[in-house]
Amino acid sequence: RAYNFNAGPAALPLKVLERAQAEFVDFRETGMSIMEMSHRGAVYESVHNEAQERLLRLLGNPEGYKVLFLQGGASTQFAMIPMNFLKQGTVGSYVMTGSWADKALKEAKLFGETHIAASSKEDQYMKIPDLDHLELPEHTAYLHITSNETIEGVQYQKYPETGRVPLIADMSSDILCRPVDIGRFDMIYAGAQKNLGPSGVTVVIAKEELLAGQAENIPTMLRYSTFLKNNSLYNTPPSFSVYMVNEVLRWIEEEGGLNALGQMNGDKASLLYDRIDQSGGFYRGCAEPKDRSLMNVTFRLASEELEKLFVKESEKEGFVGLKGHRSVGGLRASIYNAVPYESCKALADFMDTFQKQHG
Numbered sequence: 001r002a003y004n005f006n007a008g009p010a011a012l013p014l015k016v017l018e019r020a021q022a023e024f025v026d027f028r029e030t031g032m033s034i035m036e037m038s039h040r041g042a043v044y045e046s047v048h049n050e051a052q053e054r055l056l057r058l059l060g061n062p063e064g065y066k067v068l069f070l071q072g073g074a075s076t077q078f079a080m081i082p083m084n085f086l087k088q089g090t091v092g093s094y095v096m097t098g099s100w101a102d103k104a105l106k107e108a109k110l111f112g113e114t115h116i117a118a119s120s121k122e123d124q125y126m127k128i129p130d131l132d133h134l135e136l137p138e139h140t141a142y143l144h145i146t147s148n149e150t151i152e153g154v155q156y157q158k159y160p161e162t163g164r165v166p167l168i169a170d171m172s173s174d175i176l177c178r179p180v181d182i183g184r185f186d187m188i189y190a191g192a193q194k195n196l197g198p199s200g201v202t203v204v205i206a207k208e209e210l211l212a213g214q215a216e217n218i219p220t221m222l223r224y225s226t227f228l229k230n231n232s233l234y235n236t237p238p239s240f241s242v243y244m245v246n247e248v249l250r251w252i253e254e255e256g257g258l259n260a261l262g263q264m265n266g267d268k269a270s271l272l273y274d275r276i277d278q279s280g281g282f283y284r285g286c287a288e289p290k291d292r293s294l295m296n297v298t299f300r301l302a303s304e305e306l307e308k309l310f311v312k313e314s315e316k317e318g319f320v321g322l323k324g325h326r327s328v329g330g331l332r333a334s335i336y337n338a339v340p341y342e343s344c345k346a347l348a349d350f351m352d353t354f355q356k357q358h359g
């Protein structure tokens, strides 16, 4: 297997792929693949419900929360959130931490009044802004945050206190990477293709009362209440992706749940950040150390030429996906849940060798 450091779609656990392969053609002795079954049948529905239950169990079975499976990626959530929650006379507040927060805000502006609650744009989004003294406009409908900025490589270490204002988080690139107090959030959402499974399904976990609100003049498929009322089976769901999510969640349980993953992810990230910090300036971490992401390690070399050479040499050694996002350049190692410690160790060793040759 390649040392896969892609930012998304990203590595999946080998065990999950092998399990899916084993039951790909004949799922649970039905003589059919899960992909070929009716989404209204008992077999698919049990997988669908199992995935929802597993996800809530991993999050500590919080009371009053529901799981929805949607399509259109996290990007569609950028629009659905204001469409459903930004009523006339209210304001959508956003914390600006990077490229994805930017995109979320842009969509909200199409639907109503917005407010920037805090921003680290002046620092090129290389840190999470100070949120200790957050002041929100009186009629704030929600505060939206991006818990991990995949492109810049910054991640919240603690979440803002919002009082009665609903807190909504885009957790696309760090969902289930460590224990989380889900009770702090009214809604979290994530495109599956980093920590949850393959692309094609977007997961929403939210307080039922928030989802139940009747939004008017919104197309049926863009209303949360449609998915809530129909257990995300109003229309044909992305059934294979949901099945894969269920298998990834099973794998997380087998690994020991979120505490165990948090520990593993911390160890993996430390390997790489230590290598960067101990390189005497040969490698430079992009994000402020206190806000460094456990999932996306962004770093630079002295010149773009050297960075290009790093990518080229790394590819020869079997490393994939180390080029930084085209909008910011540099290098990025995405080390989501499924990336094994051994891949990170191999990368740290490669970085060492590369420095010896070019330092």
Ligand code: PLP
Binding pocket: 008, 072, 073, 074, 075, 076, 100, 146, 148, 149, 150, 151, 170, 171, 172, 173, 191, 192
């Ligand atoms: N939000 C974050 C933090 C992301 O990393 C991404 C994708 O990389 C998105 C949103 C967009 O997700 P999608 O491609 O599922 O629309």
